[in-house]
Amino acid sequence: MSVVSKITGAEFDSMVERGAFDAIGPRKIELIRGKLRFMNPAGPIHDDYLAYLTRWSTDNTTANDASIRVQCGFVCDDNRPEPDLLWLKPRRYGQLRPTSADVLLLIEVSDSSLAADLQEKADLYAESGIAEYWVVDVPASRIHVMTQSDGKHYRNIEIVVPPNPLAPKCRHAAILNTAELFEVTAE
Numbered sequence: 001m002s003v004v005s006k007i008t009g010a011e012f013d014s015m016v017e018r019g020a021f022d023a024i025g026p027r028k029i030e031l032i033r034g035k036l037r038f039m040n041p042a043g044p045i046h047d048d049y050l051a052y053l054t055r056w057s058t059d060n061t062t063a064n065d066a067s068i069r070v071q072c073g074f075v076c077d078d079n080r081p082e083p084d085l086l087w088l089k090p091r092r093y094g095q096l097r098p099t100s101a102d103v104l105l106l107i108e109v110s111d112s113s114l115a116a117d118l119q120e121k122a123d124l125y126a127e128s129g130i131a132e133y134w135v136v137d138v139p140a141s142r143i144h145v146m147t148q149s150d151g152k153h154y155r156n157i158e159i160v161v162p163p164n165p166l167a168p169k170c171r172h173a174a175i176l177n178t179a180e181l182f183e184v185t186a187e
Contacts, residue, residue, distance in 0.1 A: 005032025009078040014099075028071070031080040032124065039082070040112070047107045049136060050084050052181055055084060060174035064090055066104055076128045080120065084109045087170065100128035104170040106120040111138040121147055126154045132169050142181040 007015075010031040012031040021029055028039040042050070050070065057068045073082040075097050078156065087105035088098050106125060109137040110117045117135045125133045126149040133154065142161045146154035147169065161167045163179040 002167050003127075007031065007036070008034070009075060009080055012036075012080050028082055030073070030082050032120070033076075033079065039155060043111070045138060046109050049181070053085055053109065053136070053176075055108060056174070056176055056181075057087065059172060061087070065171055066090055066091065069093075069098070074100070074103065076124060076130075079124060079128075081124065083107065083121075085136050087168065100125075100130055103130050105132045105134065105168045106130050106136045108138065109136045109138065114139070118144060123153060126150070127152060132167075134168075136181075145177065 085107040
């Protein structure tokens with residue numbers, strides 16, 4: 001007989017503070033819907049896309065526009081996901097983790113986790129009121145842009161393909177060159 005035990009966000013935070021996960025080394029852990037999820041190490045493709053998006057984010061914002069976080073956790077209701085890139089309301093978050101209310105833009109780079117990013121994570125982020133969620137679909141060279149949460153799902157889902165530019169709703173001047181991101185050349 002197997003038993004599944006779910007934990008709360010507060011229990012997870014307490015475990016992190018006490019060093020409960022120190023023995024597992026540099027592996028990353030998320031708490032999603034009460035379950036601990038061990039994340040696979042990123043490969044070179046994922047790292048390259050994340051580096052590009054991080055550089056684009058920092059080049060197109062100031063400290064007055066957003067606080068940029070890379071692969072850091074946040075409080076998402078009773079969950080503790082660690083998305084690839086967060087644009088947060090501009091302030092320091094040294095005392096407490098940011099919450100869903102602080103998130104301006106959330107980006108996941110998906111080269112092997114597309115189904116989970118488009119379904120489970122999208123619903124989780126919509127439920128917590130994340131205003132804008134992008135999934136960078138590496139294999140298909142496109143970006144799924146989700147906005148207008150109804151409290152359960154995103155009502156507006158747009159797919160952006162190169163060479164169409166893309167800008168977050170929170171900063172229209174931050175134009176992402178999708179052709180360059182996906183290394184697509186004009187024909």
